[in-house]
Amino acid sequence: MLDAPALDDLAWSTAGHLAAEVTAGRLRALEIVEVTLARIRARDPLLNSFTAVTEQRARERARALDEARASGKPLGPLAGVPFAVKNLFDIAGLPTIAGSKINREKEPARRDAALIERLEHAGAVLVGALNMGEYAYDFTGENIHDGPSRNPHDFKRMTGGSSGGSGGAVAGGLVPLALGSDTNGSIRVPSSCCGIFGLKPTYGRLSRARTFPFVASLDHVGPMARSVKDLALTYDALQGFDPDDPASINGAAQPVTPLLWRGAAGLRIAVAGGYFKPCGAEALQAIDRVAVALGVDRDIDIPQAERARSAAFLITASEGASLHLDRLRSRAKDYDPAVRDRLTAGAMAPASLVVKAHKFRRWYREEMLKLFADVDVILAPATPCAAPLIGQQTFMFGDQELPVRANLGIYTQPISFIGLPVVAVPIPLSPLPIGVQIIAAPWREDIALRVAYTLETDGIVAAPRPTI
């Protein structure tokens, strides 16, 4: 049996280290699962990250991995690594609640989400489902039905959302990996607030099959982790065409882990100016620190970024409302009032302008692609401020007071609007971390991850271990 410090070390180990230990036979997958389950039992009452823990399934899976190793079978690059998923991913045998009250009445899912299947194929072990903002229409990580997920760096503060449980579980050392979804910033915002790494890949790169949707034309899924290498390892295991997702790109996987060592040398990097120039002191400090470390002295203007954010806002409101229209008519009282009000208003968005927003999207994409002829990477803040207090309604943005729920994603929305790949990296400021977006051209996740890896290797970005 491992002693207490060894157990603690295990909880903070990287996925890559755990997989290497299991593959070499120095640790059993079942030992890791038992330590993980014990830690969830001890810590999650404080963090409120999990909405379901799949104990029996995890133990069975771990035993099967240990038996496979004993009989000399290959285990996969994530052998024995525990992970959990935002509760909009289907888990066979559980209803996919998507943070809602209404979906709890759904039939249990018959089959796992595609990305769970892929991670398990790579040897990882699912340990549960994670808290999230209702129906993913959220940047706070608060949930009226399950309670707020809590920030491991300060329990009084938000995790950010809507993948709030994913952020809290990874940053709090409950699991080394989690999956989230990102329609307008829901991987990048909690990664920033919780101080971890998050990858929102190119739209169409990773399969959304058997996940509960929000805005089909904007929905992305992706991994969250405490190191760049873990993010890359996971991303590589997740890649591949899937006919069950109509947006899935039909092309070969492009593994990035073997490319990380190439670093940032020779890449043309600029800082996003104008709309993205931070008003908040922490965001400003974070972006400056990254720019100085990379030797970047060039600003670039992203044309019409504010309008892009407005167009994303409009499409989200309208498509989201369309998805929920029947439920809004029949079950309005069962929604979180804050979500219901946004969806109800979205149902009244003028169709002529929603169509125009889609046309503008094409125009904006073409303008952005022109920028990428001249630069390889654009840096921008991930959030306008570090994690707000739970229940906080507004924050100061320069001299403007803005609602938190709709505006924590003010810097992420114009980027996901056209599906660009982004790695959110954590700057370990004190007392709270904050994130920076590393943005690349479509399908160049490798470049964004290489820059993130360089920053991590140089000690500029890191997932800080909570002191509480």
Add this chain to the structure above:
Amino acid sequence: MDSGGAFNLRLIFRHAKLVDEFPLADDIKPAPVFHA
């Protein structure tokens, strides 16, 4: 509509106005199934 709904509707119209004001050529096609 209650005050929360009205607040959000005003917010949507504020964003919609920014989209509305932008001149686009007639031949630009919308992208309902978007590919990056």
